[in-house]
Amino acid sequence: MVTKVFIDGEAGTTGLQIRARLNGRDDLDFISLGEAKRKDAGARKEALNEADIVILCLPDDAAKEAVSLIENARTRVIDASTAHRVADGWVYGFPEMSSAQRQVISGASRVTNPGCYPTGAIALVKPLVDAGLVPEGWPLTVNAVSGYSGGGKQMIAEFEDTDAPGHTKEAYRAYALSLAHKHVPEMQKNMGLQNPPLFTPNVGRYAQGMIVEVPLQLWALPGEPEVVALHETLAEAYDGQRFVSVAPEDEIAATTKLDPEQLNGTNELKLFVFGNPKTKQARLMALLDNLGKGASGQAVQCLNIMIGADEALGVNL
Incomplete structure (x- = not known):
C-alpha cells in the first residue's frame, strides 16, 4: 500500500x-x-x-x-x-x-x-526520575550548544551570508537570556519534573550537531547515588534500541572530549555518563544531530x- x-x-x-x-x-x-x-x-x-x-x-x-x-x-x-x-x-x-x-x-x-534540545535532555533525565535516583522536585540545569542550523533560515543566513541583515562573525552565542525558552515546557512535562529546569542554550559557529548536558551534584541528591548507578540505569533503559545508545564505561573512561558534529547526518542519539566518584559529581551528556534525531x-x-x-x-x- x-x-x-x-x-x-x-x-x-x-x-x-x-x-x-x-x-x-x-x-x-x-x-x-x-x-x-x-x-x-x-x-x-x-x-x-x-x-x-x-x-x-x-x-x-x-x-x-x-x-x-x-x-x-x-x-x-x-x-x-x-x-x-x-x-x-x-x-x-x-x-x-x-x-x-x-x-x-x-x-x-x-x-x-x-524539539532537538528536549530529545537529549529527556533521554538523560527521564529514566533517572522514573527510577527514583533524581526526585521529581529536584532543581535541574540543562546546558546545551547547537549548530546554527537549529535557528532556521534566518539564523543560517546570519552566520553564512555576509550580505544578510544582522550578519555575525560571532564564534559563540548565548541566548534565551530571559529564561523563557519555548522548549522548557516539553522538557518539564516529559522529564516528569514538578518544576521547570534551568535551561541555558547556546549556538556555536558550525552548521549542525549538538551536545546537551545535565550536571548533577550527587552528594546533594537523596541517597547520594553512585556514578555507576546512573550509568546502569540509562544503559538498562535503552538496551536494545536502534538509535539511542549509552556509551560503555571503558569508552567513557577513554573519552577526553566530545565533538558536537560527530553524529551529523544520522538519527543516532548517544548518551555519556561522566563522573568523579571522589567528588560525587556527574556530567550527563547527550550527543546528536539537531537536524537528525x-x-x-x-x-x-x-x-x-x-x-x-x-x-x-x-x-x-
Whole structure:
C-alpha cells in the first residue's frame, strides 16, 4: 500500500531534510505544491485533506492554522513545530521515551515531533526520575550548544551570508537570556519534573550537531547515588534500541572530549555518563544531530512507525 505524504513547509530547513531522507521510497507518494501555490490557502487545504500523512514544517501559528484546515478524519499529522508539544490530544514523537511510546505513536492521528534540545535532555533525565535516583522536585540545569542550523533560515543566513541583515562573525552565542525558552515546557512535562529546569542554550559557529548536558551534584541528591548507578540505569533503559545508545564505561573512561558534529547526518542519539566518584559529581551528556534525531530523522522514524514500515528506513542522510 502506498502512503500519500504532504510536507507542508517543504522548502524550509527541516522540510528539505525530511524530503531528502524520504526520496526514492516506493511506498510513498508525495503531494507537492509549486512555489506559486505554497501560500495559496485553497491549494494547501486540498493537499492537507488529500494526504494520508501530513508533516508540518512551519512556524507555530502556521502549523496551528494548517491543522484547522484538515477536515478529513483519515489524515494523520506529524508536527515538527513547537505548537503542539504539550497540547492535549497530541502524542509525543520520541519512540524511545518509554516502553509503550512506539505503540502509542503507531496508532496516533496527531504526533508532535520533539524539539532537538528536549530529545537529549529527556533521554538523560527521564529514566533517572522514573527510577527514583533524581526526585521529581529536584532543581535541574540543562546546558546545551547547537549548530546554527537549529535557528532556521534566518539564523543560517546570519552566520553564512555576509550580505544578510544582522550578519555575525560571532564564534559563540548565548541566548534565551530571559529564561523563557519555548522548549522548557516539553522538557518539564516529559522529564516528569514538578518544576521547570534551568535551561541555558547556546549556538556555536558550525552548521549542525549538538551536545546537551545535565550536571548533577550527587552528594546533594537523596541517597547520594553512585556514578555507576546512573550509568546502569540509562544503559538498562535503552538496551536494545536502534538509535539511542549509552556509551560503555571503558569508552567513557577513554573519552577526553566530545565533538558536537560527530553524529551529523544520522538519527543516532548517544548518551555519556561522566563522573568523579571522589567528588560525587556527574556530567550527563547527550550527543546528536539537531537536524537528525533532533528533527528530521526523528520525524521520519515516527512516519515509519505510523505506517508500519521498517523504523530505520531513510532516517539517515
